[in-house]
Structures are given as structure tokens and as C-alpha cells.
Amino acid sequence: MRRNKYVKEWLQTAYYAHIKLEADKDVLSVIENKLASGTSKYKSDGDENHDADLARKRHEDTLADFSELKIKLEEDQKVYTESVLKVKKAISELVKPEQYQIAEYRYLSFLPWTQIIKKTNYSKSSVFRIHGEMLEEMRKILSEGKYE
Numbered sequence: 001m002r003r004n005k006y007v008k009e010w011l012q013t014a015y016y017a018h019i020k021l022e023a024d025k026d027v028l029s030v031i032e033n034k035l036a037s038g039t040s041k042y043k044s045d046g047d048e049n050h051d052a053d054l055a056r057k058r059h060e061d062t063l064a065d066f067s068e069l070k071i072k073l074e075e076d077q078k079v080y081t082e083s084v085l086k087v088k089k090a091i092s093e094l095v096k097p098e099q100y101q102i103a104e105y106r107y108l109s110f111l112p113w114t115q116i117i118k119k120t121n122y123s124k125s126s127v128f129r130i131h132g133e134m135l136e137e138m139r140k141i142l143s144e145g146k147y148e
Contacts, residue, residue: 004135010142011107014087017080018110024073031066035059084108090138090147099134102127 087107094100098120105111105119117127141147 004132004139007135007138007142010147011087011091011103011138014080014083014108015110017076017083021073021076021080024069024076028066028069028073031062031069034062035066086147090141093141094134094137096130096133096137098122098130099137102130103134103138106131 091100091103091107094103101120102116105116106113111119113124113127117124120127122130
């Protein structure tokens with residue numbers, strides 16, 4: 001339903017924060033590997049007589065990138081944690097356990113529908129029906145304004 005689009009988007013905030021955090025971790029890992037191997041993000045020009053100042057500058061640039069990304073990663077970790085806590089708290093207000101379970105699997109564990117169907121032992125149509133009912137309940141919960 002269209003009126004539940006906002007609810008789905010709100011519930012997915014934890015997922016989007018998770019994706020962003022994982023991307024930051026991947027980039028951080030690449031930079032850490034470059035620092036560990038003594039290389040920078042810039043390729044050598046092939047000259048055997050590397051300019052020591054240029055090499056030092058490249059290493060300093062990589063260190064600066066690393067420091068900036070570590071700060072960004074810490075900020076993104078905080079956003080992710082806050083998003084998860086907010087979504088978890090809102091989901092915990094669901095009264096029906098099957099709605100809670102599907103919300104938990106979908107919006108906090110980020111499981112695809114096929115895995116949710118398998119884990120719950122519900123039919124595909126039952127899972128989607130319960131999900132729709134859950135979205136309606138979440139819309140009511142979110143309309144109270146406690147989670148903005």
C-alpha cells in the first residue's frame with residue numbers, strides 16, 4: 001500500500017545506515033592495507049629513483065585519508081546504533097508476536113523474504129499478509145510522534 005511507503009522507509013533507516021557503515025569499513029580496510037604495505041593511494045611513475053619527498057607526501061596523504069575515514073566511520077557507527085535502537089524500540093511496541101518476528105527479521109536482521117518464509121514456516125502469502133498488517137500497526141505507532 002502506498003500509505004505504508006513512509007513506514008517502510010522509516011523502518012529501513014537501520015538497513016541504510018548498515019550499508020553505509022559496511023562501505024566505510026571496506027574503504028578503511030583498503031587504506032589500512034596500503035599503509036601496512038608502505039604504499040600510498042598513488043601509483044609509482046615507474047622511476048627507480050623515487051623522490052623521497054614525494055613518497056613522504058603520498059604517505060602523509062594516505063594517513064590523512066585514513067584519519068578522516070576513521071572519524072567518519074565512528075560517526076556512521078553512532079548513526080547506525082541510534083537507528084537500530086530506534087527501530088527496535090518502535091518494533092517492540094507491536095503486540096502480535098508474528099508481526100514482531102517478521103519486523104525483526106526484515107528490518108533488523110535484514111533477511112530476504114525467502115529466508116523469512118523459511119524461518120517462520122509461514123507461506124509466502126501469510127508472510128506478506130502479516131507484514132502488511134505490521135506496517136499498518138507501525139503506521140499507528142509512528143503517528144504518535146515518539147520516534148522522530
